[in-house]
Amino acid sequence: MDPSLVDALPTPPALNAAEDTDLRDRRTFLSRLLRHRNAVIGLSILVAVCVVCLLGPILWAKNPTTIDFAAFGKGPGIHHLMGADDLGRDEFTRILYGGRISILVGFLSMVIGIGIGGVIGAVSGWLGGSLDFLLMRVVDVALSIPSLFLLLLLSVVFPPGVLSIALIIGLSNWMRPARLMRSQVLTIKPREYVEAAHAIGSPPWRILLRTITPNAVAPLVVNGTILMGQAIVTEAVMSFLGFGVQPPTPSWGNMLTNAQTFIVSMPWLAIFPGFMVFITVLGFNLVGDGLRDAM
């Protein structure tokens, strides 16, 4: 259509109305989410964990790597809220710093996984044909190697470090988002409003970005929430096995590596880090559930 014709159309009132419903939709979405009991429990857990881990080290000014043999093996008490470890380091401080790393790795790897998966899925679904076939076979290959075996191999190939871990976990988590995005694009492609966008002469990349993507992301958001929880467990497992975050940098996973040796004399070392992983992942799963129902 001729651009001047589009300009001539009497659109302003219609646009305002559209914005109104958009706003109402967003409000009802939030209120639906906040009425969802599981989602509220999950959100509360996540907010609490994030606030404590992000602000904690500022208020509780201890060093997570300071070795204090006088505190060796002290149980939970006033000076050491969660006790001290086999080198007399304060367990609570280490939990807080470890939490920052877990959340960072979880977030980055989720962004990487959803980013790669979203782009590959969108391109695959939009272009179709032999490229689609090829990309989906790559997904099949990546899904056939059991994840932990692939992750451990990757972790040895990449230089050790927190960013590497995030990248590795992201690289092993893009396949399901890719399949999700592809099927979303395939469902939306034949709809009338996409045809309308074609009819007014929008370029294809613009239709993909502005018309299809906003309508396709909902399941990806749900998947992203659950992926972030899974990434935190994955980081913990890898660090526990010695292929993730390397000591002395604390992480919930590598804090458990030594705990097995002191299972009788210092059981708190085995309980607290694992419990943190557990409730954080529980939080993400509950929120993911709430998002799925609210969307």
Added chain:
Amino acid sequence: MATFIVRRLVLSIPLLFGITVVIFFLAHHLPGGPLAMYLNTASVTPEQLQHLTVQLGLDKPVYVQYAEWLARAVRGDLGHSFGDGRAVVEVIADRVPATLELMGAAFTLSVVLAFCIGILSAIRRDSLFDYVVTVLSYAGMSMPIFWLGILVIMEFGARLHWLPTAGMGTPGQPFSLADNLRHLVLPTCVLAAFTLAQESRYVRSSMLDVIGQDYIRTARAKGLAERAVVLKHALRNALIPVVTVLTLDAAYLLSGALVTETVFAWPGMGRLFYDSLREGNYPVVVGIAVMVSVLVVLLNIVADVLYAVLDPRIKYN
């Protein structure tokens, strides 16, 4: 049916090719190169290293090495372990029974429990039982398996001394089945818990789908006993989607087995992979990674075939 299976097998060949390419090239980039294990050994001289490099063909371009490896691999030769020089296939075969024992026991336990729990919570929907199971399955899905393993060792091994927590048998004693089974209990429970939460949810939701159908109402209207309605009419139809998921879960169990075997010092394939990766025992690492991937591909085919067999509405040509 036979043509369907053959076709699925043929289609999986390019897939297997892709998998071996990914694993081979990843392993080729291990730090220190493929001979890293020998680099740290003082008794190995540079001349010996040079000799090994030529002998193993490591001086050739990567794609040539891959082609040679593949040519041998399809004939069942995965090279030799750097550790003791035995054939990789032999080294892995030694560990397969331990993994199969653990995975088989865990899979059986979790499937049996998942069906009991799933069916009960579906027919008693919204009861106290259903509610408790729901809460527990949320907990189970969020539980890191290695932490559960540590907790179990702490409680049943270190504190109560009920069961052994490491290995497949008591060291120094001749093999006895009773001893072996006692060692099997804790790792099996931990590994089963890994999939139980998910599986019981699948069974529950699949049962709920079926129970709402007209033919179930018809069966009840005929005056059939509730037991027959649930077990014969509902369960048979609810099984179809569940069986596929369970087959795919068996593949997922492999990753869980790696963790469980490491925590409980269970001498299986997962533990061997972990040890080999730490030592830089490159041929064994590649061998195991390829074998578990082949297993996953085969299980995917089994899932497809089962689906076609169980559901007469699906035509498999």
